[in-house]
Amino acid sequence: MSAGSDKAGRPDTVDPAIELRGISKSFGHVQANKDISMRVMPGTIHGIIGENGAGKSTLMSILYGFYKADAGEILVGGERTDIPDSQAAIAAGIGMVFQHFKLVENFTVLENVILGAEDGIRLKPSLARARSLLTELAREYELNVDPDEKIEDLSVGHQQRVEILKALYRHADILILDEPTGVLTPSEADHLFRILNGLRDEGKTIILITHKLREIMDVTDTVSVMRRGEMTATVRTSGTNPQELAELMVGRKVLLRVDKKPAEPGRKVLEIEDLRVVDDDGVERLKGIDLELRQGEILGIAGVAGNGQSELLQVLGGCRSATGRIRLNGEEIDPADHALDGQVWRGRGVSHVPEDRQREGLILDFFAWENVAFGYHHAPEYQKSRWLMDNAAIRRESGKKMERFDVRPPIPELAARNFSGGNQQKIVLAREIERDPDVLLVGQPTRGVDIGAIEFIHQRIVELRDRGKAILLLSVELDEILSLADRIAVMFDGRIMGERMPDQTSEHELGLLMAGITDTASAA
Template sequence: MGEQAPAIELKGISKAFGPVQANKDISIRVMPGTIHGIIGENGAGKSTLMSILYGFYKADKGEIFISGQKTEIPDSQAAIAAGIGMVFQHFKLVENFTVLENIILGAEDGGLLTPSLAKARKTLLELEHEYGLNVDPDAVIEELGVGMQQRVEILKALYRQADILILDEPTGVLTPAEADQLFRILDRLRQEGKTIILITHKLREIMEATDTVSVMRRGEMTATVKTSETSPAELAELMVGRKVLLRVDKTPAKPGNVVLDVKGLRVVDDKGVERIKGIDLQVRAGEIVGIAGVAGNGQSELLEVLGGYADATGEIRVNGQPLELSGKLADGRTRRARGIAHVPEDRQREGLIMDFSAWENTAFGYHRDPGYQSGVLLNNAAIRTDTEEKMNRFDVRPPNPALAAKNFSGGNQQKIVLAREIERNPDLLLVGQPTRGVDIGAIEFIHQQIVALRDKGKAVLLVSVELEEILALADRVAVMFDGHIMGERLSAETDEKELGLLMAGVTA
């Protein structure tokens, strides 16, 4: 294959959204007839890259070559014309149409439907036969299972003569059995000469299905390797980064009483999937415990339960007193009253109301506290003054309490959240992804604040997908995989390699 032109070649692709660099100088070559995996955490820039390839975004810099030809892809029509087909994570099917009707939607010949359908039926049956994709053309979409619907999406792309298929997190909605079937289909497609790009954050899928794999991290392509020459542990390490750039000055922890005591915690999400499968965890006063793991292994659910907005079973004690895990008293307000502060993982969806001003956001969650509330009124003047002080102490720029949250940079947004939570002087601070999308300057400041709270004898539970950050910040590390805690290590006595293995679900 050496002399062959790559099916897709990207050269120096860069894309920025405001101050956030989503893709930085990305180059990649995918040979025809191979399955190429792109792996990375949420927010690493995978979806942005694929959106550029499919014509949803325009790259700021860089070139795209399809089969050796330089190609401009201004919109998805151009992408389809260039032979690129995309299977989205959330299917784009008309639920009450039949398979056949969905397949021709947007690719009809002429104004009359009947000849189009007849022609499509013939082509579809040929395609199904060629690739071993059995779907009843007359079945109505809503009556099909998710795995079948995904096949329809793949057939849709093939019907439009796609030679390159991009699948974005295709197994996110599938059962393990359906996922295995999907991989068999992909294998067949590869044998027939199609090129496939598989985007996922699941290591297992990469190892099972791909020929080559590229790892993305913080908008950069950190490595491209042959799948047969790598291991899950190495990939996990590459995903979360191994270069120790971060140094946090801190003295050894002096752990005191147990503040947070979790026993046999189980969480089932609203789809009935068990996300946390019975974990035990303790956090003491004066220590930072980090939860490491590839995203989606139960860390988010743990924070949600502790923060009071997901139901759970089991037992959680804070300072010896049990917390309500379901019902009316399992809410954020009660948790705050119990001395738990929470910097959520997704500050733009949860931690802040983006349209609200900085001062309104400073009251968020604490708006019923005596200092902020007087009778039915909100004490706007007091909140404003308080916000001004907090903004000064946390060096939020610009220090304008009336500015809407969406107009601050990521780092300053995070400082607004952090100031709100830390200045409450909580017994237990929950922090999720404290430096995601935050510029380097603010990272250091945010880390210092978290350590300072620890040094005041408070307990901190840190969830981060950045291994580097966990190792720099945490005194003790617990690794989560598939809803279990795989092991606990003192961060002074472990390294990326050991944690990487645990994160991949490998126990020694």
């Protein structure tokens, strides 16, 4: 941190690496960025924090040439620079690491690094140059990746390093990282931060976009807070604290902890034994899962994305068949049965909030009211006759449900696409929770949802639990699991690594379990 604060201390003598002046951008009715000005000094790590939809990504997309600002100007190293496309951004020394990597899966690391930046028609000289650079960078910054490995064989953390290497190969002095830790284990994230610190000490400028307060506190020198398209504050990280940042983000006092009574678990509702899933490529995704879920408790499944949690949820939601034994309310269910689809599970009182609301939970081009019936479109109260659906009844119901779940705006005639992420999620939750299910499966309930809505969603889930229902919660956000779950099971590589009670464990212990390390002694 010392190098950063040192440089930030004398801003007058040095031109900022990036300066934005009065940037505005609107999409139709929505003003994504309002008159934003920001200075990022060279050789610092600058955080940009804000809720989803606050305009962080839009701002960075303008900086990287994906969007054109309606007004305002960009200065790179003190000089006015036009950035009409990403080529211009790269030429200006700006590199970007996207949340979703842009890598060619079946190319090697080396091939990916030179892709689009080849020196000439012949690949050999470029490959050789890249290879020597990669070795150098690996030594300097702990950026080690095997240059000849194919991307598809690399872990997510390594793939991210390839993205960083790509930017450095293109001579980026300014590196923008968009939500880089969403897919990483805690230890992978720590490694990333070590890399970023190393780069910063070499004089690179880093812009880190995130919604995680802890990361901002750990790694940045300065931080800018965005709210509703505006930049509400830019402060020295050392002079602030998480509570203050959260308030700046939301614009009011927020509860960072969930307010709930201790659980009173009742009888077993769902019992799972030796559940196994083999995917289409023949890879075993679930390697014998044993779980039980009781009335009136929230069982949280922690784990880094891609360790079988999604498959578990898909099996229980009827989207995937498996082998093993499942008992629901004492009744045997054969998970290998192909007739066991989402309709059957819903009919038996299992509601399902999927992990990806836009791809699974909603039909974005359908009206909100059509979405409120989605999955329950066979329900008798939605039928007018044997063949016709009672659209008027569905509209009426949707209006009520949307109001009860504070969906804004509560207009059933609006297409789902036109709601913000948080409100889309509330539509899904309204649909599933209002059915009063025995078991609620919830995947990533607050992914991409703003802090205000997170509070609301958490309250609704806890309320359902207090009514004696069983809830299976999947989340890659460890904080969410820790604050919401009554019992935590950690998944790694298709197995349950262990169960812990939230008040008797630590983030550190869970982090090790998430990395597949059960024996704490061997971790060091």
